Amino acid sequence: MENNELIPKKHKILDVYAQTDLDITYIVEYHGPLVVGTFLQVSIPRVGEAPISVSDFGDGFVELTIRKVGTLTDEIYNLNKGDYMYLRGPYGNGFDINQYKNKHLIVVTGGTGLAPVKQLVNYFSDNKNEVKKFDILLGFKSPKDVLFKDSIAKWKKNANVIVTVDSANALKTWDDKEGLVTEFISEFKVKDIDEVEVIVVGSPLMMKFTVLEFLKRGIPKSKIWVSFERKMSCGVGKCGHCKIDDTYVCVDGPVFDFVKGETLID
């Protein structure tokens, strides 16, 4: 049973924070190496299993930010501090943080697409001397869908941060932007194209149109990084659900540069 990769292990939930009405962050006991942008297979025995991005990690814990959106996540939503969830992984390639060092880094996310890059954003916000320039554009549906508010407040001190919502519903307390992320890409002034690295993570449609905006501005495909969301089921390249062309998103991805990303026709 030791070499059975597919048996999940029991992990204690150390803390739980509500981010929005639907998104909850779980701090789960975890020992072992992790890389930003990878994912874990989270199980509740009797309900099932789903791939969940690692939104942060540290000594002895992993942070998972989970949206209540399906059968399994409905059940996870009921878990409290002291309860257990079952994990296996980590899976996927993740982001190589060295790729972005000493560069002009632009990160654009849509909704929960922020979760898989949150740790990377944190890192460069805390070590701002390691990037030449740091632009962050975060899109959410509405003011009540904004995730990681405390972290965003901290990032605003160290980077150029634009937060936008599709619609603020005339909310008077909303002082950030209103509109789709694609409308704000022109606000980033790129001095030297060779120094730019762009990370785009969000829904398939959001990524498609956001990447197009960067291509229009002459950013080469090799400098645009996307993270694919697919139905990763086994996580180890066997079950076939996440295959696109000759690529298995779970083992070859989920992070691709757009040279590769562009060739993946579902």
Place this chain on the structure above:
Amino acid sequence: MGFKLSNIEFNDIIKELSKNHKVYAPKRVESRGRFSDTDLILYKEIEAVEEIVYDKKSTYSPKEIITPITQTMFYFNEDGYKEANIDDKKIVIFIRPCDINALRRLDTIFLKNGDTEDYYYKRLREKVTIIMIECKESFENCFCVSMKSNKTEKYDLAVRISDEGVLCTSNTKEFTELLSKYKEVDFKPKFVKKNINVVNVPNITDINKEIFNHEMWDEFNARCIACGRCTTTCSTCTCFNTTDLHYDDNPNSGERRRTWASCHIDGFTTMAGGHNFRKDNASRMRFKAMHKIYDYQKRFGENMCVGCSRCDDICPQYIKFSSTINKISNVLKEGGKDGK
């Protein structure tokens, strides 16, 4: 060199093997075929050579012996997990050359793709001894020659079965010893050299982006009903779903199972929240076709399809995969563009 055994003598061999093996072969299930008064030919356990249907293609491939349709992975309760056991006995399969070649595709996906070997596949696969059934001639729709999977040397024993007895030749010390007391004859298995159904398989370097969006796929929106039969009969389809179930009398105890899945069936790419990457039947057909004759080869160096044509035999809408491959080749020949 080979051996000639009467059916009675060969049955002694089967009896000997059965002591510590489950012996599987294509077997007739009467009146359960696709049309009325036709039989279904399925891989099942046998006790005698007379039960083996050697003159017909099996409706389903032998893959279900090592990748069962439904397989319990582990049981769970409040205290933890218990891995599902498998039978102690080893496995002998009477299997045709194309299906032996298909087995290599299953091995590639389960043992070589990704960083880990699949635990559940490996523990059954390691038990398998292969007895190759010689194909005297090509069956209806077969296109194994076009797919270069008509031949193989990867067998432990090869047999030519007839009503008069069994001719065999061994590739292993164990079988040679077991057969040594029987009559020695000259026997080398023959392989199918020509199929009536000749398929023009495209060169993968000729496949372009245009073919993915070509209108040739549109007809499948009308014709394909996405029943998934082609993928269940396919000897190389390996995809599966993982699901949990719990027992009524104690909802905290239950099991996690792995079940065959099909890229044709609704839900294959649907994520939580409802986003579905391939909604229409045409794009599902395109996805499967490209996997079988293009992208698998790009990743692993040989085509996935072995030309057993069980998909052609089973399709309720009379879609021929072999014709689809030819159509791709023709479209490519015309430059692959349709002005879309």
